Amino acid sequence: TVDGTALWTDILETARFGSTPKGGIRRLTLTEEDRQVRAWFAAACTALGCTVSHDSMGNQFARRPGRDAGLPPITMGSHLDTQPTGGKFDGIVGVLGGLAVLRALHASGFETRHPIELINWTNEEGARFAPAMLASGVFAGIFTEQEALNKTDRDGIRFGDALAAIGYRGEAPCGQHPVAAYFELHIEQGPILEAEGKTIGIVTGVQGMRWYEVTLTGRDSHAGTTPMTMRADALLAAARIIEAVSTVALAHGPDAVGTVGLMENRPNSRNVVPGAVFFSIDLRHPDDTVVSAMETDLRARIERIVAAAGIGLAMERVWDSPAVHFDPDCIASVRAATDSFGYPARDIVSGAGHDAAYLARVAPTTMIFVPCAGGLSHNEAESAAPADVAAGANVLLRAVLDADTR
Amino acid sequence: TVDGTALWTDILETARFGSTPKGGIRRLTLTEEDRQVRAWFAAACTALGCTVSHDSMGNQFARRPGRDAGLPPITMGSHLDTQPTGGKFDGIVGVLGGLAVLRALHASGFETRHPIELINWTNEEGARFAPAMLASGVFAGIFTEQEALNKTDRDGIRFGDALAAIGYRGEAPCGQHPVAAYFELHIEQGPILEAEGKTIGIVTGVQGMRWYEVTLTGRDSHAGTTPMTMRADALLAAARIIEAVSTVALAHGPDAVGTVGLMENRPNSRNVVPGAVFFSIDLRHPDDTVVSAMETDLRARIERIVAAAGIGLAMERVWDSPAVHFDPDCIASVRAATDSFGYPARDIVSGAGHDAAYLARVAPTTMIFVPCAGGLSHNEAESAAPADVAAGANVLLRAVLDADTR
Ligand SMILES: NC(=O)NCCC(=O)O
Numbered sequence: 001t002v003d004g005t006a007l008w009t010d011i012l013e014t015a016r017f018g019s020t021p022k023g024g025i026r027r028l029t030l031t032e033e034d035r036q037v038r039a040w041f042a043a044a045c046t047a048l049g050c051t052v053s054h055d056s057m058g059n060q061f062a063r064r065p066g067r068d069a070g071l072p073p074i075t076m077g078s079h080l081d082t083q084p085t086g087g088k089f090d091g092i093v094g095v096l097g098g099l100a101v102l103r104a105l106h107a108s109g110f111e112t113r114h115p116i117e118l119i120n121w122t123n124e125e126g127a128r129f130a131p132a133m134l135a136s137g138v139f140a141g142i143f144t145e146q147e148a149l150n151k152t153d154r155d156g157i158r159f160g161d162a163l164a165a166i167g168y169r170g171e172a173p174c175g176q177h178p179v180a181a182y183f184e185l186h187i188e189q190g191p192i193l194e195a196e197g198k199t200i201g202i203v204t205g206v207q208g209m210r211w212y213e214v215t216l217t218g219r220d221s222h223a224g225t226t227p228m229t230m231r232a233d234a235l236l237a238a239a240r241i242i243e244a245v246s247t248v249a250l251a252h253g254p255d256a257v258g259t260v261g262l263m264e265n266r267p268n269s270r271n272v273v274p275g276a277v278f279f280s281i282d283l284r285h286p287d288d289t290v291v292s293a294m295e296t297d298l299r300a301r302i303e304r305i306v307a308a309a310g311i312g313l314a315m316e317r318v319w320d321s322p323a324v325h326f327d328p329d330c331i332a333s334v335r336a337a338t339d340s341f342g343y344p345a346r347d348i349v350s351g352a353g354h355d356a357a358y359l360a361r362v363a364p365t366t367m368i369f370v371p372c373a374g375g376l377s378h379n380e381a382e383s384a385a386p387a388d389v390a391a392g393a394n395v396l397l398r399a400v401l402d403a404d405t406r
Numbered sequence: 407t408v409d410g411t412a413l414w415t416d417i418l419e420t421a422r423f424g425s426t427p428k429g430g431i432r433r434l435t436l437t438e439e440d441r442q443v444r445a446w447f448a449a450a451c452t453a454l455g456c457t458v459s460h461d462s463m464g465n466q467f468a469r470r471p472g473r474d475a476g477l478p479p480i481t482m483g484s485h486l487d488t489q490p491t492g493g494k495f496d497g498i499v500g501v502l503g504g505l506a507v508l509r510a511l512h513a514s515g516f517e518t519r520h521p522i523e524l525i526n527w528t529n530e531e532g533a534r535f536a537p538a539m540l541a542s543g544v545f546a547g548i549f550t551e552q553e554a555l556n557k558t559d560r561d562g563i564r565f566g567d568a569l570a571a572i573g574y575r576g577e578a579p580c581g582q583h584p585v586a587a588y589f590e591l592h593i594e595q596g597p598i599l600e601a602e603g604k605t606i607g608i609v610t611g612v613q614g615m616r617w618y619e620v621t622l623t624g625r626d627s628h629a630g631t632t633p634m635t636m637r638a639d640a641l642l643a644a645a646r647i648i649e650a651v652s653t654v655a656l657a658h659g660p661d662a663v664g665t666v667g668l669m670e671n672r673p674n675s676r677n678v679v680p681g682a683v684f685f686s687i688d689l690r691h692p693d694d695t696v697v698s699a700m701e702t703d704l705r706a707r708i709e710r711i712v713a714a715a716g717i718g719l720a721m722e723r724v725w726d727s728p729a730v731h732f733d734p735d736c737i738a739s740v741r742a743a744t745d746s747f748g749y750p751a752r753d754i755v756s757g758a759g760h761d762a763a764y765l766a767r768v769a770p771t772t773m774i775f776v777p778c779a780g781g782l783s784h785n786e787a788e789s790a791a792p793a794d795v796a797a798g799a800n801v802l803l804r805a806v807l808d809a810d811t812r
């Protein structure tokens with residue numbers, strides 16, 4: 001088993017990089033705070049006898065040699081970047097849980113057959129650079145490196161430039177890297193495990209998700225002199241679309257969700273009828289055909305709204321991550337590991353996207369979930385119990401060792 | 407009459423301070439661009455033999471002596487600050503039209519009885535520091551100097567600090583300054599004069615206007631894992647309130663307007679259900695009792711919306727500028743001046759707020775409107791015809807001279 005106390009200490013220790021007054025973390029990818037936690041991660045892995053490197057997308061790899069140097073590694077990983085008002089567990093539990101596995105192997109001197117590799121993926125959150133899971137997406141061949149490097153944040157800074165600025169643009173091309181298996185430990189980020197009193201979620205897949213960018217163009221005009229009937233108010237049209245996103249999600253069953261999370265209003269002055277609005281839409285459902293139906297329904301509503309309001313529309317689907325079904329052998333390894341400890345568990349589909357969703361395209365993959373309080377995530381108050389986190393890392397350890405015997 | 411060509415040249419010349427690629431101006435109050443246009447203004451007035459000073463709110467005064475030094479000045483004025491995406495005429499026509507009047511008096515060596523004073527008011531737009539007309543409000547005793555100096559912009563910068571930073575925190579206390587009369591020339595910013603083929607609007611008053619600040623508090627949560635029914639989505643509630651503002655305005659007759667112009671969404675990340683939204687509301691009507699009825703109606707709707715959505719509400723009325731009726735003698739001076747030129751004219755009530763609305767509290771006051779293309783204002787495409795602007799300045803000149811004889 002892993003050293004749960006050391007794991008918890010690592011979680012608290014790394015939480016200082018970008019800590020917020022409300023007890024959360026603001027550690028957007030490729031910022032100074034990200035650079036600091038990367039340096040900490042590299043030092044911690046090196047101290048456990050691993051070789052640490054990073055690739056051209058800034059993904060960090062800590063490798064512990066195995067008996068058979070010719071075999072591809074069994075990998076673990078997740079991410080250390082956070083949302084603008086993120087918590088201390090999302091992604092972090094997976095990386096530091098992997099570190100706890102490496103520590104257990106190191107302490108016992110256990111020799112595996114495969115090399116064991118722990119990965120810290122760049123820009124999983126998608127909060128600074130859309131879409132989410134960008135660097136694992138390049139690793140898996142979903143995006144080209146060039147398109148990823150050219151993504152810009154909302155201030156117009158290029159991913160490639162931000163990566164170089166923190167010193168993490170590595171020479172090794174991202175992705176030319178065979179992987180025997182990938183296991184990702186993560187908090188559930190939803191309410192199910194806690195509600196049912198389960199310690200472990202055996203993750204069978206990830207739901208489908210799509211992101212859209214919408215720009216509405218109306219006409220800036222004076223709030224005091226422009227009659228209501230002569231306005232082209234882009235924000236009023238955006239308000240109707242926000243309502244439509246909610247309506248569409250509610251209409252497609254309890255598993256459908258739809259969210260407008262990012263919105264920019266222009267010129268954003270109290271006495272100017274807004275002439276332009278930019279916003280994002282996020283649609284998800286475990287069944288891709290339902291996601292498609294939601295999109296069709298929503299597009300029709302949006303077109304009616306902008307036509308009636310005399311507003312110009314540009315709408316683009318900027319991300320499509322179809323539903324993923326994880327590898328049966330990896331799932332079996334997680335199930336066996338969970339059973340060996342006797343942890344209460346259930347199968348679960350992930351509502352959140354994870355790097356595992358892209359790794360699943362190129363390697364046998366699965367995930368392990370542990371509960372988080374109230375199912376709350378992407379919130380500074382996000383929390384998880386030390387015993388659950390340790391249990392998750394124990395399952396990760398035994399699942400990796402099980403896969404090593406295959 | 408004034409030199410219309412010189413006036414037009416001044417408009418084009420000052421438009422370089424903060425000029426935008428789309429032909430507008432971005433010259434927010436107390437910025438470097440504002441400092442530049444202030445320096446230009448002071449130099450231009452000094453060249454016409456005026457004494458230029460500024461008070462503790464940064465209001466600039468250019469004084470041309472009269473025959474009787476004991477008399478209070480007859481004043482003209484408006485503002486040189488703009489919206490973030492403003493035009494070349496809003497406010498500017500009033501200040502530079504006043505400069506054209508000073509130039510005409512200077513060129514002819516005409517001696518008035520009263521001193522004549524041209525004023526450039528600080529922060530008329532309210533775009534950077536709310537509310538609008540802040541410095542003329544202090545001048546008129548509506549706001550205390552301390553409360554004005556402590557206003558902050560959306561980046562938290564204090565008005566007083568921004569004022570000191572551009573070097574315009576004068577020693578003379580704002581407001582201890584008797585005024586014989588105040589005339590403000592302005593573009594209409596609405597569609598009426600143009601539609602009716604009138605050159606001059608004889609402004610009889612300003613409609614009532616109120617500003618509110620609303621903060622909605624929900625709960626940040628994960629866009630992929632939080633079921634629709636478990637969300638506390640502050641942006642969705644804000645969307646419903648934006649719709650309600652429009653509904654309330656439409657329900658109170660063709661003269662009622664309601665606008666949400668400023669909105670800030672938090673944490674503003676694509677995959678986070680928004681936990682907090684801040685926005686402004688602007689309600690206006692020529693009749694204060696209707697403004698009150700609109701407020702009552704809107705508050706009831708907002709309370710229903712937030713209660714149903716489980717969202718926390720903080721709503722504050724941050725500005726109340728009641729309807730203003732201008733001085734009959736000043737209006738008579740403008741009417742006589744307009745008739746003397748034979749300009750087509752009509753009486754009009756201003757839909758926009760103006761420094762004149764506050765000056766009217768402490769001095770006989772009125773305004774002169776000229777048409778603007780399509781009634782468009784608070785827009786980079788705002789435009790006015792050189793002949794109309796010159797006509798407005800001619801009326802300003804004769805109205806001032808008429809008041810000087812009273
Ligand atoms: N795990 C996680 O929160 N990932 C962000 C990608 C998503 O939006 O689901």
Ligand SMILES: NC(=O)NCCC(=O)O
Nearest residue numbers: 224271530531538758759
């Ligand atoms: N004239 C003008 O646009 N003033 C700004 C104040 C208002 O919102 O009406």
